[in-house]
Amino acid sequence: MTASSAAIQQAALILESGGLVAFPTETVYGLGADAENPQAVAAIYAAKGRPSSHPLIVHLAPEADIGYWAAAIPQEARKLIDAFWPGPLTLILKRAEHIPSAVSGGQDSIGLRCPSHPVAQALLRAFKGGKGGIAAPSANKFGHVSPTTAQHVRDEFGTEITCVLDGGQSEVGIESTIIDLSRDRVALLRPGQIGADQIAEVLGVWPHAPDATAPRVSGALDSHYAPRTPVALVDLQQLPLTLQKLAAAGRRVALIQRASTPFGGTIDHRILPSFPDGYAHDLYAALRAMDLAGADIILIEAPPETDQWQGINDRLRRAAYHSSRILDNL
Numbered sequence: 001m002t003a004s005s006a007a008i009q010q011a012a013l014i015l016e017s018g019g020l021v022a023f024p025t026e027t028v029y030g031l032g033a034d035a036e037n038p039q040a041v042a043a044i045y046a047a048k049g050r051p052s053s054h055p056l057i058v059h060l061a062p063e064a065d066i067g068y069w070a071a072a073i074p075q076e077a078r079k080l081i082d083a084f085w086p087g088p089l090t091l092i093l094k095r096a097e098h099i100p101s102a103v104s105g106g107q108d109s110i111g112l113r114c115p116s117h118p119v120a121q122a123l124l125r126a127f128k129g130g131k132g133g134i135a136a137p138s139a140n141k142f143g144h145v146s147p148t149t150a151q152h153v154r155d156e157f158g159t160e161i162t163c164v165l166d167g168g169q170s171e172v173g174i175e176s177t178i179i180d181l182s183r184d185r186v187a188l189l190r191p192g193q194i195g196a197d198q199i200a201e202v203l204g205v206w207p208h209a210p211d212a213t214a215p216r217v218s219g220a221l222d223s224h225y226a227p228r229t230p231v232a233l234v235d236l237q238q239l240p241l242t243l244q245k246l247a248a249a250g251r252r253v254a255l256i257q258r259a260s261t262p263f264g265g266t267i268d269h270r271i272l273p274s275f276p277d278g279y280a281h282d283l284y285a286a287l288r289a290m291d292l293a294g295a296d297i298i299l300i301e302a303p304p305e306t307d308q309w310q311g312i313n314d315r316l317r318r319a320a321y322h323s324s325r326i327l328d329n330l
């Protein structure tokens with residue numbers, strides 16, 4: 001199941017020669033390339049079908065010298081690194097001048113993250129003797145659901161990506177929390193397992209929501225993390241009536257519920273855990289499975305609107321963005 005050290009050494013060699021490697025992290029699987037090789041970075045954008053103005057996160061080994069990558073390391077960065085690295089937190093800092101701008105989509109900042117997954121760490125230590133950075137977006141086609149298993153990566157890219165390191169199912173299941181420290185105010189660019197409340201506890205100030213001048217985050221496009229089948233979020237109380245109406249209209253429904261008694265009348269369903277960490281762990285696999293069910297619509301029971309569910313609700317809203325009107329006129 002987990003990549004052998006020979007496979008990891010081989011993957012490091014592929015990265016060093018400018019190739020692409022998919023690898024596991026505790027959040028989701030990444031599609032990696034040498035962050036300092038603009039051609040290799042360009043190959044990531046091409047494989048994903050992602051606009052080259054969208055910056056990539058650079059992954060570092062635990063022993064890495066952050067000062068090599070960032071022009072400045074503010075106090076807030078030190079505190080967050082002490083509290084949360086290795087782990088599912090990305091920091092946006094001012095980019096050191098000698099780091100090619102391709103990895104940051106031309107911006108003057110850089111996203112840095114030290115993952116906790118043992119395979120990711122072994123790869124980072126093998127690559128350039130632990131001194132390199134691996135640029136890696138989630139290993140999915142642009143706008144699609146992020147992969148949380150090696151098989152998901154193969155399903156996304158087929159033979160396009162030949163080196164996929166297996167590290168089992170990603171523990172966290174949704175992408176890292178992103179905190180911008182590159183400007184004068186601390187901003188939460190993308191919520192994740194680490195919540196705004198935990199950031200506030202460490203920094204003593206609540207992170208701001210991004211404003212119009214905040215750096216671009218592709219996960220912040222209104223539509224993202226989306227299956228191909230239309231998705232609708234529905235409150236538990238509304239589910240029975242919604243299912244009835246969809247059945248009357250002859251629609252095939254796949255349903256993702258949250259720890260409630262299964263409803264009938266669907267062609268397939270998943271019941272996810274009632275607590276946020278468990279729900280996040282299973283969410284993307286459930287979305288992928290429901291996407292393959294041959295349904296006309298994926299209904300999702302809306303989770304609570306509390307802080308602990310912020311990262312999950314963010315992903316669900318984006319998955320449903322294109323289909324926001326689908327339940328009208330039933």
Ligand code: TXA
Nearest residue numbers: 027030055056109110111137138175176215217218219
């Ligand atoms: O959990 C994760 O963050 C995963 C794993 C593989 O580490 N990676 C991931 O990468 O989700 P990606 O590219 O799918 O999403 C990274 C987000 C993008 O929305 C990107 O715009 C933002 O991070 N980002 C990266 N560098 C940035 C920068 N310099 N300024 C602003 N946003 C940045």
Ligand code: MG
Nearest residue numbers: 137138146219
């Ligand atoms: Mg992504």
